[in-house]
Amino acid sequence: QVQLVESGGGLVQAGGSLRLSCAASGSIFSINAMGWYRQAPGKQRELVADITSGGSINYADSVKDRFTVFRDNAKNTTFLQMNSLKPEDTAIYYCNAAITAITAWGTLPRDFWGQGTQVTVSS
DSSP: EEEEEEEEOOOTTEEEEEEEEEEEESSSEEEEEEEEEOOTSSOEEEEEEEEEEEEEEEEEGGGGTTTEEEEEEEEEEEEEOOOSOOGGOOOEEEEEEEEEEEEEEEEEEEEEEEOOEEEEEEO
16 A cells, blocks of 8 residues: 655745655555645646656746755655745645555556645735
8 A cells, every 4th residue: 555645834924935745655666756736725736846756857837946846766755845935825735646556466557646735825
């Protein structure tokens, strides 16, 4: 069984910083991309940033130059450093990972999601 556990959300004033972390654990054969999505009230879930196992990175235009995604492959963990936060960054942030899991029948690749962590930025 594989799970993603997130931490690091909270309440911060505009201009402040937060760091989110997401650790994958369980019966893992390999991890490809790890990333962060967010969903604000009344809006669709959107990609914030992702990073492949090889280090290729993709950011949403709205967070470029403010957010940094990185990962520790040895610990199956990804991080999202968020600086210069704005009220419009307020959302539930979800970790996502493309993981090949070990099952009783072999290996199975699929996407996994964390439980979500609330980020609130006050003006």
